[in-house]
Every structure is written in C-alpha cells, then in structure tokens.
Amino acid sequence: MKHNFKRIESKWQAKWEEEKIFRAVDGSDKPKFYGLVEFPYPSGAGMHVGHIKAYSSIEVVSRKRRMEGYNVLFPIGFDAFGLPAENYAIKTGNHPRVITDKNIERFSEQMRSVGFSFDWERVIDTTQEDYYKWTQWIFLKMFEKGLAFRDKAWVNYCPSCKVVLSNEDSQGGKCDICHSDVVQKSKDVWYLRITQYADKLLEGLDLVDYPENIKQQQMNWIGKSTGALVDFGVEGIDEKLQVYTTRPDTLFGVTFMVIAPEHPMIDKYADKIRNMDAIKAYRQECNKKTEFERTQLVKDKTGVKLEGLMGINPINGKQIPIFIADYVMMGYGTGAIMAVPAHDQRDYDFAKAFGADIIEVIKGGNIDEEAYTGDGEMVNSGFLNGFTNKKDSIKRMIEEIEKMGVGKAGVQYKMKDWAFTRQRYWGEPIPIVHCEYCGDVAVPYEELPLRLPQVENFVPGSEGESPLAKIDSYVNCKCPKCGRDAKRETDTMPQWAGSSWYFLRYIDPKNDDFLAAEEKLNYWMPVDWYNGGMEHVTRHMIYSRFWHHFLYDIGVVNTPEPYAKRSAQGLILGPDGDKMSKSKGNVIDPLDIVNEFGADTLRTYVLFMGDYGAATPWNDSSVRGCKRFLERVAALTEKLSDGPASAELENKLHKTIKKVTSDIEDMKFNTAIASMMTLLNDIYAMGSIDKESLKIFIKLLCPFAPHVCEEMWEELGGEGFISLAAWPQFDPAKAVDATKEIGVQVNGKLKSTIVIPTDADKDQVLAIAKANDLVIRAIGEKNIVKEIYVPNKIVNFVVK
C-alpha cells in the first residue's frame, strides 16, 4: 500500500482545521456560494451512512466551488431539541442537556473524521439560549402580526408520547415519533397561521429550482381547490348552513346535506333536534374509531338523520334532509356539504345506504350503477340545461348565486394551520404570559431568551400537561402589561421550530443584537443549493419556507424564498436490499468503514454506488473497488514521466475535465467517478503520466477524496493546499479527436464500424462505408435507396 490512509487522513484534517482553510469570509469580493445540508438531530446512535451520502453531494459541490474561486459558506450545526433526548432522559435520569452535549460532541468527531469541509467556526445548536432567543423572537413577531394564536379545537394527539401533533407530524394517522395511532382531542393550543401563506408558498414554487416531484408533493400537500361557498337555509332557525363545493353547477342535483359530527350547529340548536340521544350516541361512536378503522370502512357509510331540521336548497327552494356523518370532516371546508349523490361516489354510497333521492344533472353515466363524475351535458338544472363545459357551468352558477346573495366563489386548502405546541420539556419555551385581565401577553423582547428552567422530573402529566406546569417558580409571574399576577404558558415549541430558520443563523452565528446582521443576510442569502431528504418535503421544507416568507414580509430578509435550489439524496439500503434497521441487523456504521477502508473510500463509494437520487443497496465488495481505485491513483506518483504530456493523454485528460466538471453540477457523481476510473485505466495502459497532468487529475478527484489528493499534491510539490488550488480548465481544442470510429447500419441494423477523419464530409464517409467488406456483404445484391449520415455519429443505408 502506498499510503497509510489513517495517518494521512488525520494529518490533513488537522492541517485544514489549523489553517482554517474552509472558513467562509463575510463580505468578500469573490462571488458567494452558500451550500447547505440538513443539520442532523444528534441522536444517541451516532451518524448513519445516510448522513454521509446526504452531506457528500454539497460537500463535493462546495469543494469544487472553492477551487473555482468562490467564497463558500458550507456550515453545519445541530437540531437538538426533541423527544428522543427527553425520553432517554426520563429513562436514564440524565438531564437532556447533558445527553445532548455528549451526542453533539460525538457527532462532531464523526463528521470531522470523514473530512467534510464544514466551517467549524459557525456551528450552531438550536438548544443554546443565544440561538433559541431568536426562535422565540420570530414567534413573538408572528404573535404581533396575528399569525400565532391560541385556539381550542380538535387536535391530533398522541396518547403514547402525550403530545399534540401538527397535521404534518401525524401523516397517515400515525405519530411521527412513535408510530402509535393518533386520536382527536379537543384542546386549547397554539397555532401558526400557515394557511395565510398557502398562496405564497404555492406561487413561490415558480421562483425556485426544485425537482418536479418535490414541487408536486408540496402542491398536493397545500391542496388548493377552487369552488364556491353556498348558503343553505335551515327550516325553523334563523341561520344559514354554509357548505363548500367544487361543483356549484350541480346544485340542482342536491338531495340532502351532511354535516360533520362535531359541527357546532348541533349543540347550538339541540333544543330543535328531536333525536339528540341518537346523535350523541353516534358522536361517541365516531370518537372511538381509530384512523385505521375509518379508512377501512370507506364504503360503509354511517350517519344519523337530524330530526327536526330541514335544509332549503337556495337555488330551487326544495326542502332536503340533513344528516350527520363522519365522512364529512370538521377540519376541511365548512364542515358541511351539499350532497349530490348522482355525481359523487361518497354521496352516492350514503344515499344508497339511507334511501335518499338521486337526481342526475350531468348526462353520460349510469347512475343506477354508480356516481358519474365525468363531463357531460347538464340536465334537470334550469338555466344550466344544455351546458357541456364544466368551466362555463360553474362560472354561470357562481354568477347566479352571487346575484341571489346566497353564495360566492371560494377557495379551500387541505393544509391546516400548524399546531405549534408540545407538552414537553425539551423545547423552546413559548414566550407568552396568560393574564386574567389582559389575555395572552407577549414576553417583552428585551426579556428574551425566556430560559428553560432546571427541572428534576421530565415526565409529562397523564392528560398531556407539560412538565413545566409543575414548576411554580416558572409558572407564576407578573403580567408584562398590567403588572398583576399572571401565569406563564407552559407548552414548548415543536421540534420543527429551530430548523425553520437555522440557515439564517449560520450567516452570523455569534450576533447578540439580531438573528443575523442585515448586510450579511443580504450578502449570503438565498441558500444557493440545499440538499436533504424526501421525508422533509412536506414538513421542514414547508415550515421553513413559511417562516422565511414571513421574515421577508417584515423586512428581515431580502428574498421571499430561502432556497434557490433543492436536491434530495436516495436512501442507502442494507446489503440485503431492505431499509436499514437495527431489528433487521443490516445497519452499516460509517465509522466502521472509515476505520477499515478510510474516509476517502467511504466518500467516494457513497457517491459512486448509484444514481444519487435513487435508493441503492450497500455492497461491501464495491467499497473495496473504490479503495482499489484510490490506491491505484496514489501509486501514479511511481509512474511519473518527464513532460510534456502526450497528445493522447492530453486528449483523454481534457475529456475527463469536461465530464467531471459538468457531472458534478448535474449531481451525476457516479459517472464523474467512473470517468476518472476510465482515465486511470488509460494511464495505466499508456504506462506513465507526467507531473502536470497528474496534478490536474488529482484536482478533479480532490472534492471526492481530498485526503489522498492533498498527500499526493504535497508529494508532487504543489503549492499550498490542493483544496484551494484552481479548478482545471477544460480546453475544447485538446479534447478534439483526429479520427472517429462510427457505426454503419444497413436498414437500421449495425453491420460494421469504420474509422473516419473527424468532421469528414458526407461523400468521403459514405465512400469509406461502402468500401467496408461487411457492409458490402450486408447490402449484397440489393439497391441502396437512401443514404443517411449523421456527422461523426452513424451511417445508415436503406436498401431494397
């Protein structure tokens, strides 16, 4: 072996750190590049190979940018608030602070051992007071603008973790942390009005360079739909029942209404409802159902008719029954629907189960069989009869109901306001005081940070009270407004709070006066390239875009969108092709790989193993292949010849420069590495390489395997660090081939290959092709009816 990788890796890691060569410079004249990777949650398990792959992409881009002369900010930090540390604290009796510090130290050490070119002077930790001070500051700004509010409503609640969860944290009806079934609970909690930014979050997608699937997923999550709000009269009471519909043009086909079991109208007019006992029983039944049961029973519609109340269709004055049923959700639209069973399958199923009328208003289906949801001619619909275009009929109906004063165009979103509250200890305290006289009062900005108090017992209350509620000295305080006795909010912020703005703090991590200085924000933002996991597309990515849009609106930052470009890595699967998990015993520890094969090998392998965006199984033999490659590169210093480079070598070298340079930008790291492997094989075949060519080669390799390249650079007498040396320039003239080998087809089938001078004219090429024995044989007695020549690519003879 040429080098002891352990020795050279620690040698260069120490030198880089000592000379702080990866330090980002504020306000430099160079063009800036802000590369970002999702900062880790410092778990007790240590780093995962997935972290290595996630960081390696931007690591390579950042290293290339430095060599290209950019002022690069490539920071790292820790998203350290959260339940795992707290649960571990409850289990072991250690304070989460102690556990977190230990884990951060371990993670830092591990990341250093891989040789990532982070700027270690800008490390942030979301659990430090000087950090969460600004998380609280942003919360208070939102409170000031009415975007943070308290509401008693139905929330997702995890009975196992004993916390309220946001919609984003309970996708699929499962708790994101422990995967228990989530239940609905009526609770007084804090929300952030993210729905007010729904349109901005949608429009902002036009401004950014995200992969199409990420944009789609965010659009689906926001779930904008347009339609109309229609007011139905209710017989006997002086109040309208408003529904939301995407098909107001089917209003003539309405045969009943359905409201959610939790709809407030039920309690309000309980005295008018003759069957309240049945209603109450049904409500209880719904409450007991888990999300799983509800989705399993989609076809079997249940519900109860409201006896005593009748709806009135505003378009034709018809009386229609009103039901409660759990297929209508309080959380979407108005919690009430107009049912058009002929043209909505759910309404159809319900109508069949409850014997309601089915009136066809769109021709084209067979409503004896199922609901017809396609397009067609409007019938049984008064002034809409004869309309065939959905758009037109909807528009016409909205005009009509607006004229009548019974409805208007409306917009709905699937996204709900963000339940921004956790009944746990290890999070940012919500800086609000509840005063009997003044209501919810903000803690004054100058009193931030509102510190987490020291507690002995982190166990939450049985009904989901925060551990902070038990600390009298924390809870009892004076109202900042009137000075009378008041009580502090004891909930803390959810796990996603700190990560919603962390990329701004990297820009000015030690600023005591503001979250980051204005001129520095203006210089560095937006993040030029952000890489992370697909699992964050509808959580962290939505949340942080929301916060950034808000900060833009209040003038803190100068761009609405935080991330100019986003990419996502694919999973690394276990060697067996399954997702890595402790229970399956197929987990690869990156530190084992560093120890056995070296950091350079690990880095190269995670990028070489396959398409960066695809899930790929780990393969130990392939790791050895990468190590073999790097060792063969290192051995080139023993194959040095006197310059200058041969024309053949120059040609191959410049082709590789071109390929590696563009492949890195396209995130095609696997083919970038493959092209360097090809070059290496060619050099071995040629027998030697001159010093200057070798220097160029290792510059290309440096972003991937920086330690061995630094060592070789030193050996070759290179100046300074190769990590800061200038990126090789591609010279098109040197990559030009004198001759080309191209294929010759007969009737589209390859028959032979010929060598032609590059850019030879058509006649010359065809002459060479026609002189080829194999081509002559393939054509035989037939006549050439067409001759096709694509320059430098292919010849095709069509014969008959």
Add this chain to the structure above:
RNA sequence: GCCGGCAUGUCGGAAUGGCAGACGAGGCAGACUCAAAAUCUGUUGGCGGCAACGUCGUGUGGGUUCAAGUCCCACUGCCGGCACCA
C-alpha cells in the same frame, strides 16, 4: 381512488433518438505464493459456430422513425407520497 417515480446482464448501474450494457462488483482462467489474502493479466449478455461471423436481446402489446432503452398509445409489476378533502 388521486399525485409522482421506476422497470436495462449475476448485482449496483451507463447510454443529447444514432455502435445497448461505460464504470464498479461478482464469476471464470492464469501469474505470484508452501498456502491463503492482497496484487497483477486475460475473459465475461443469451443462443449457434473451431473461427470469421450470424442471430436474439432494455417488463408486455401496439405505433412513429432510415434508426427506439430513449418519443407516442395501451397495459402489467414494483417504489414513494396523499387520501371519505366535498
């Protein structure tokens, strides 16, 4: 049900509509070795053939084209996300 993606040797994967299988792994054969590992050399899609070469071949069926892994239509199978969203 809706949205998005994928399908290529033994495996991971390459291929601006122009020589399918680059590169790596694995296999096979050989060199070195007492031996193994490591290293090095050659070889490696199927079928036929001593060979030259022929022939088939990118999930399935059709289509466009001089030419299709690539474009279009229909289907099948996997993966991810959302889901009684009115």
